[in-house]
Amino acid sequence: MDESGLKSLLQHLPVSWWEADRELRVIDSGGGAFDDTRTAQRFLDTVCRDLPGPSTTAGTGHWQAQFDGRVFDVNWPLDRPRQDRTRGMAVEVVPGPMAARRYDAFADLAPAAAFIRDADGRYLWANHAYAHLYGTTPAQVIGKYVHDVDAPADAAQVHALDQAVLARGKPVRHTLTYHRADGTSGHAAGHRFPVREGSQTCVAGIYIDISDHTRALEQRREAEESLCALRDHSGLPCALISAGGRILQASAAAAELLGTRLSDLVGRRADTLLAPAPELLALRRGWRALIGRRSRRIQTSAVLVDAHGRQRRARLHLTAVARSAARASSVWALVTHHSLAHEAYPPLTAAQVRILSLLAAGRSNAEIAASLHLSRQTVDYHLSRLRELLEAPTRCALVARAYVLGILAPQTWPPRSATAGHPHSVT
Structure with missing residues (x-):
């Protein structure tokens, strides 16, 4: 505490401090024992008159003095003389009526x-x-x-x-x-x-x-217990990710989905679980919007990589957890739909995904060619290439594989890409 802070503190206590020159004139004073400098000067004059032992221009250390029916413990000088000045302090032993009234009013x-x-x-x-x-x-x-x-x-x-x-x-x-x-x-x-x-x-x-504080802590504890119970027993893969991208909490279902132990999942960087995919750029833009509080929640898709290197497409629901108006502290990530795990295959082109969606809708090769303004031979080539990429021997198997691998969205009709941002989008 600096000198000004100490002076402010003493202003509320039954204490008197002073600084006097060589002629024992009070230059500065304070404390709560007296209301003005004139009274502090009278007190110093009384102290000098009643000094124990031979009278000097400075005090003799520590003793008691009486002033206006009040008793004080006097310490003078407090430090070595500075520029012909001395400092002293007196603490009231039995507070007088004014100090008592002041303290009672303050405490009351x-x-x-x-x-x-x-x-x-x-x-x-x-x-x-x-x-x-x-x-x-x-x-x-x-x-x-x-x-x-x-x-x-x-x-x-x-x-x-x-x-x-x-x-x-x-x-x-x-x-x-x-x-x-x-x-x-x-x-x-x-x-x-x-x-x-x-x-x-x-x-x-x-x-x-602290009743309100205790009640708030109890409500927070109950909320955290409820959230942990929901996280652990809902069967939904979910994780709490820090603003820096590290997994803070995760459900057992999330560890099972990724083929790893829960202890190995917590503390890991979340981006190491993502495979390169066309929608990865949009996911990163959405993440920055969540952390910067420009968005409260987003839905997107991503390709997850498990501990065995297999991939699966998943639908992600991300919700920001905020502790300030400017920046989110963490994000809850929840997986609601996901495909079967599979070995990585080369990314499909927009035309290939569109052909798959039309094939799933029951269109013939000729109808697909007319819809996309392609030749029949081009459509036949794409279908042959898709059967090779997705390891599907027939048209029916090709449609089934497109759904289980998460290429086509299982909740929409007519069929469309699982990564499309709009029902009428191709990809």
Whole structure:
């Protein structure tokens, strides 16, 4: 903390600090013990007059001084003289009426719940935030005992904690559960510590109500458990991928689809599971749109490569998971449809895919030639080449292979390419 921050802190405490010249004139002062520099000067004059031992132009270290009926611990000088100046500080031992009023007003309206109880569990003081925990006012709490405010089980716990603090004589930090008058429960975290009130040692506490925070954490935990259950038992291949493209989570179905162990899948770069395909460029553009929050979700297709080098075409549903308005932190990837695994074959041309779709629709070679404005011989050549590429001996087998390999979309009629962006597109 720098000097300005320290001065700001001392402004709220029953403390006086000053800087004086060689003639003991106050040049600068502050703290919460006095309201103005004139009072600080009177205090310094009194300190100089009542110095223990021979009078000097500087103090003698540490001693107590009385001023206007108040008692202070005085430290002067605080450091070695600087440019004929000295610094001193005085801490009020028993705060005077003004400091007490200032502290009480500050503590009474502080957002943290605070209280003071005696050894028997009777409330000597409580602020508004503490009373609010129980849905009441400080006047309804002060003077009552713990068992008048808390439920019997809670009161026994509270009293035991008080006795432990008094026995140890040291502060204790903990989180506790309390019950309101309407029967609902809440959670609070803070410190409980011993304080002196007159001639007796009491227990004071300062707590922050963390009920909303605890409830939010519980809801998040339940949501994560539900999501994990859905991920693990739905049977759907899915994975959570970081913005950098690394797999953070994956379902057992995803590992099975890719022919690998789940432990080997998590941590792997997702792009190593993709084979070169015409739609890969569009997938990468869509990914950048998801991470940049220009899109919330996209649907696309891709060719996946399993651990044995076999390929299968899959339908991907990608949804961004955002933690900020500017950038997504991760993306959920879900596979809804996929073809059978197969050895890689050369990519088909747009004309070949269009011929397959027309063949699946029941068109003859002549009709296919007329539709595509090709010669009959060209169509015969393409069909012969397709049977060779897809290892299909007949026209029927060729159509079946086109569907199981994911070349044609199984959910559409008339037949069309599985990679087409529009129902009337060729590819």
